[in-house]
Amino acid sequence: MKPYYWKYLLLPAFMIFFQQGLVAQILGDSASISILRKGVHNIYNCEFSQAREIVGKLEPVYPGHPVIPLMKGLILYWENFPLTPSSPALEPFKNEMLTCIRLCEGKRLLPGEAEYLLADIGARGLLLTFYADNGLGRSVIPMAAKTYQDVVKAFDYTGTFADFSFVTGLYNYYRETYPDVHPFYKPFALLFPRGNRKEGLRQLEHAASNSIFLIAEALSFLTWINTGYERNYAAAHRYSKKLLKTYPRNNVYLAMQVKSLLLLHRYDEAEMLLSTARQPESHWFNAEKTVLQAILQEKKYENHEAAEMLYRNALQKTSAFGEYANEYNSFCYFGLSRIASEKGDPGVSREFHKKAANLATYKHLDFGD
Template sequence: MKKITVIIILFGINLVAQNSDFESRVESGIKQIYNIKFAEAEKTFRSLIADYPDHPAGRFFLAMIDWWKILLDVENESHDEIFFQKLEDVIFQCDKILEKDPQNVDALFFKGGSIGFRGRLRALRESWLKAADDGREALPIVERASRLDPDNLDVQLGFGIYNYYAAVIPEEYPLIKPLMIFFPSGNKEEGLRQLRNTAFNGKYAKYEARYFLMTIYYRYESNPWQAEEFAKMLVDDFPDNPTFQRWLGRIYVRQGKLQLADSLFKDVLRKADENFYGYNFPVALREADYYVGYNYKLNNELDSAKIYLTRCAEISQQIDKEEESGFLINSVLYLAQISEAKNLFEEAISYYERLLKMRDWGNSHTLAKNSLKRLKG
């Protein structure tokens, strides 16, 4: 059901009415957000609000700082309320502008974007009906803005996301299909075309378009090589964004480029040790520990593998709430195999028995049962 986020329409950004100082400061602030320089970004956008108090951009991008704080640590809900409050401030300001000027494209874009991001968080928190309502509310606002400014490439981000997911998700997730009858039908090929156009030619929304193309090619198109193209763009532009680095690492693993993945995830751990923001969060540490440990195991460096896989399992136990994650299950399985390879049979038995108390992941239970039968004679 988390894929219901597809009905939440993202935003296009139109700043044509402003001067070059305004645009350069907005672009600088956006890059600061994506590169996880939140203090610098907040300073940039608060100064923008002071100098351009009648434009909603400053307040909108202040909210985007909180959005990225949420994305970097999704299980932590402490930023949710302030994010909602900031979005409501943007919507209120846009409504005031639209009362005086119903054709104000900037106000329409930022109002639609704020409603869309509100819906994205509601969907992330599994508040499906409210998320769907936000999607229904945001779509006509963005469409109206597009009619007023049809040459704006950034707006194609929202339409590209909608077109692609509205076509793909009902087939991938039948439970969502009934909800989609309230929305226009999608077009997968058109969605990809719109997203690529924004990714290469957009002004402010190109980074978000690249992010979505990276995830689409990885998850739905089964094309990690196309995903790599956009992941590399993002990592090159924003080398201190842990989300982008971790995605590139997963893509390398999918491609079988395990040495590249190992180097990348070791860099994640290095940045965590140096207290780069977002890198020392549990979700980032767990993933990096897992892939570094897995690579050590493949290379038969079992002592090193055990260190990282043990830490991955420990972190997973802290994070996993409703059920055991694949990270935890696989880590325990690999630890059992490592113990068995080192002739630590009692330890291996303990790990295999622990594995059977978890949910079955892949063929984990079969492997554990067969191994226990062999070890216990």
């Protein structure tokens, strides 16, 4: 997934809605907050029937509340992960997000404004995530400007809950790190207050350990950060292991853990873990799995013929996912480049490497020696 700067600014606000957005109605009710917490866990653990049952319990108690379409949309997002422009679930998902936005309109400057402000940011932020992941830049720009204005205003409502460490941590970290890695954005970054990279990591770790609702998001970002920016694969493994332990039915998180093991050259563990994937496997996870199996054939077994076949097979499987699959496609082309080099065909090797570099989110993630 491509690291669009807007995405990292806006996604946190969506998740924070579950913490602050319901303060006026749910956080004072221990029974309701327990139900909500369970529902969020069900969604991330891919237990969608149970999650829908919980939404069904909340909906008659809070009719017309934006949390209902927001949770319905989150269910659709994960149940059909990853959403692409051709996904049958895309229109229902967008309708839930637009319903949430509509329910928030006209609620500003009223008691409980923060609740609707954050719900609005949540729906817009999740839509922006879909647009950014799928390379739909023209859809990102007009919505991002309005959403960022809401994000700035939302910081006025910062409270005492650990979940807020997630948004402040992401801002502090990416405000400093992203422009350094992507110099094109440095002039743009000057429009924003300075952050603090170390403080950002500390805040994200605090959120990962103490949040009510944001454990999955905090652990996911800590894994991505340590894989892509910090190049601390041992830390990435630690966070992805905790993520999978917390949500053992989520094959996307299993793939993250397998990838972290491969980067540490712990091939036996990676292969064993990959064999434990939950059934049924989604088409996307099956594509991920094929790429990871190819890396194992190349690196553990040094079976280049089998690896090449799997890399090419994976490229066929990922073709249905468009730009979302760029990262895994880059892994395939890096592997095919190495295999072509071993075959003594430097021209083909260079061509594959060029394709990989053009697709890669982080060019150092090539699973080479």
